[in-house]
Amino acid sequence: MRLPKFQYLEPRELEEALEMRALYGAQSALLAGGTDLLVRMKQRLMKPSFLISLKNLRELSGIRIQGKEMLIGAGTPLKEVAGSALVNLHFPALAEAARAVGAYTIQQVRGTIGGNLCQDTRCLFYNQSAFWRSGRQACHKAGGKICYAREGSDRCRSTNQSDGATALMALQARVTLRNSQGLRDLSLEELFTMKGETPLDLAPNEILTQIRLPMDRPGGASAYERIAYRSAIDFPVASAGVWLESEGGTISKARIAVGCMGNAPLLILQAGESLEGRPLEDTQALAKAARIAMDQASAFAVENVGATVEYRVEMVSVLVERALRRASARAAEEKRGEGS
Amino acid sequence: MSRVPLKLKVNNEELELLVEPHWTLLEVLREELDLTGTKEGCGEGVCGACTVLLDGKPVRACLTLALEAQGCSVTTVEGLAGEKGLDPLQESFIRHGAVQCGFCTPGMIMAAKALLLENPCPQEEDIRKAISGNICRCTGYAKIVEAIAAVASQHDPAAKGSVGTLKEEPA
Numbered sequence: 001m002r003l004p005k006f007q008y009l010e011p012r013e014l015e016e017a018l019e020m021r022a023l024y025g026a027q028s029a030l031l032a033g034g035t036d037l038l039v040r041m042k043q044r045l046m047k048p049s050f051l052i053s054l055k056n057l058r059e060l061s062g063i064r065i066q067g068k069e070m071l072i073g074a075g076t077p078l079k080e081v082a083g084s085a086l087v088n089l090h091f092p093a094l095a096e097a098a099r100a101v102g103a104y105t106i107q108q109v110r111g112t113i114g115g116n117l118c119q120d121t122r123c124l125f126y127n128q129s130a131f132w133r134s135g136r137q138a139c140h141k142a143g144g145k146i147c148y149a150r151e152g153s154d155r156c157r158s159t160n161q162s163d164g165a166t167a168l169m170a171l172q173a174r175v176t177l178r179n180s181q182g183l184r185d186l187s188l189e190e191l192f193t194m195k196g197e198t199p200l201d202l203a204p205n206e207i208l209t210q211i212r213l214p215m216d217r218p219g220g221a222s223a224y225e226r227i228a229y230r231s232a233i234d235f236p237v238a239s240a241g242v243w244l245e246s247e248g249g250t251i252s253k254a255r256i257a258v259g260c261m262g263n264a265p266l267l268i269l270q271a272g273e274s275l276e277g278r279p280l281e282d283t284q285a286l287a288k289a290a291r292i293a294m295d296q297a298s299a300f301a302v303e304n305v306g307a308t309v310e311y312r313v314e315m316v317s318v319l320v321e322r323a324l325r326r327a328s329a330r331a332a333e334e335k336r337g338e339g340s
Numbered sequence: 341m342s343r344v345p346l347k348l349k350v351n352n353e354e355l356e357l358l359v360e361p362h363w364t365l366l367e368v369l370r371e372e373l374d375l376t377g378t379k380e381g382c383g384e385g386v387c388g389a390c391t392v393l394l395d396g397k398p399v400r401a402c403l404t405l406a407l408e409a410q411g412c413s414v415t416t417v418e419g420l421a422g423e424k425g426l427d428p429l430q431e432s433f434i435r436h437g438a439v440q441c442g443f444c445t446p447g448m449i450m451a452a453k454a455l456l457l458e459n460p461c462p463q464e465e466d467i468r469k470a471i472s473g474n475i476c477r478c479t480g481y482a483k484i485v486e487a488i489a490a491v492a493s494q495h496d497p498a499a500k501g502s503v504g505t506l507k508e509e510p511a
Contacts, residue, residue: 001383001384001402002362002367003362003363003364003405004362005360005361005362006361006362007361008344008361008362008405008407010407031405031408034403034404034405034408035385035400035403038364038385038403038405039384039385039403042383042384043384051361051405053405053407053408055408102385102473103388103472103473103474104469104470104472104473107385107400107473109397109398109399110399110400110403110404231472232469232472232473233386233472233473
């Protein structure tokens with residue numbers, strides 16, 4: 001498969017890249033690892049006139065702790081995120097999500113955490129070759145007025161299948177978006193628009209430079225779970241990220257994010273709240289929270305990523321419960337570690 | 341659009357080429373350099389048949405722009421055999437009958453090579469994980485895993501020039 005033609009730009013530093021973004025705006029696309037972008041360009045889902053390569057921008061890469069935050073450069077390869085001692089120690093859910101993307105040897109070497117977070121929403125009726133799509137009318141995502149995933153839908157129902165996004169949502173990540181004038185600081189809830197046609201609040205003149213995770217939360221533990229047809233290469237058909245904060249064996253705060261159900265990872269507040277004040281080892285409470293997450297997420301899912309909706313929805317409860325059990329075990333282990 | 345210069349070291353040979361910006365590394369290897377050992381299967385990063393080493397790391401040549409490899413060292417399956425004959429991995433694939441139709445073989449061997457460069461003594465699980473991004477539609481995975489494991493088990497960390505090295509270290 002051939003790529004469409006474009007002009008290739010190689011900024012040497014971030015400022016230069018931001019000026020190119022300011023100049024070329026929506027005609028430009030950012031090339032990091034390319035494992036998602038180049039596929040969509042080959043399928044003619046995108047035809048940018050200018051491709052801005054981020055490969056020389058060293059300032060976009062690296063993981064460090066600064067003040068009360070962990071800073072992860074958006075251009076950090078997934079392999080580095082998965083293998084980082086800092087990430088594995090403080091936010092194992094993110095390491096688990098990075099490890100689950102694509103194939104261990106390939107996408108993770110080139111693919112970046114920023115690219116994974118910003119990957120477009122997907123749909124079986126959209127992410128196909130130009131030839132396949134040429135036989136049908138354009139759907140909402142392609143600028144038309146119909147939806148093949150749900151009959152009569154007045155908007156795009158494409159699905160966010162990013163592993164990184166679901167884990168980062170549970171971990172309460174924030175992102176830094178830069179343009180040539182300044183920067184914006186958004187929570188993930190703000191980054192995602194919940195619109196399938198334009199899933200990200202990322203302006204054509206902006207570049208995602210950093211992902212930031214709050215570190216001032218003692219007693220935190222996390223885990224990520226996903227289910228896919230195959231353990232390698234495939235996108236997940238359901239996923240869950242959880243974050244638990246506990247004090248003296250009692251859960252003080254919980255964040256439960258469900259992936260692959262809506263246009264964005266879904267933060268199920270009610271499920272998290274149901275765990276507050278519960279002991280870490282209260283498995284019934286964990287199971288109940290998982291069922292709440294499933295019930296709420298079920299309203300969003302449509303038949304468009306492979307497995308049946310019924311199966312995917314049921315798996316939400318299974319995956320949330322598994323993730324909660326593992327996070328709870330991690331929290332308990334940490335508590336024992338402190339006691340000795 | 342006009343062609344732009346690309347400096348590349350392919351299988352230890354320094355090259356200066358003129359390429360279109362939208363050419364992938366795979367297109368340059370196969371069509372400009374006639375290195376057709378690297379295969380195009382799916383063209384979208386799913387099958388792994390186009391796996392090559394870029395500065396010693398495995399990448400999908402079909403999803404790597406040629407210009408992104410500017411100044412890098414590329415190793416394809418053609419670059420494994422030396423004056424002394426085939427690479428131990430290639431010998432092992434033959435000995436174990438790990439080749440059926442052969443289409444996935446270059447990608448499998450390069451993915452395995454990348455693993456052995458990083459970890460000369462992998463466990464079976466590491467091997468399975470390393471080739472998890474490569475599809476063999478003849479489904480001959482068992483023999484492939486055996487072939488890679490056999491090379492790994494021969495490895496003596498003290499011995500020079502063993503499997504865990506390229507002929508010349510990438511820059």
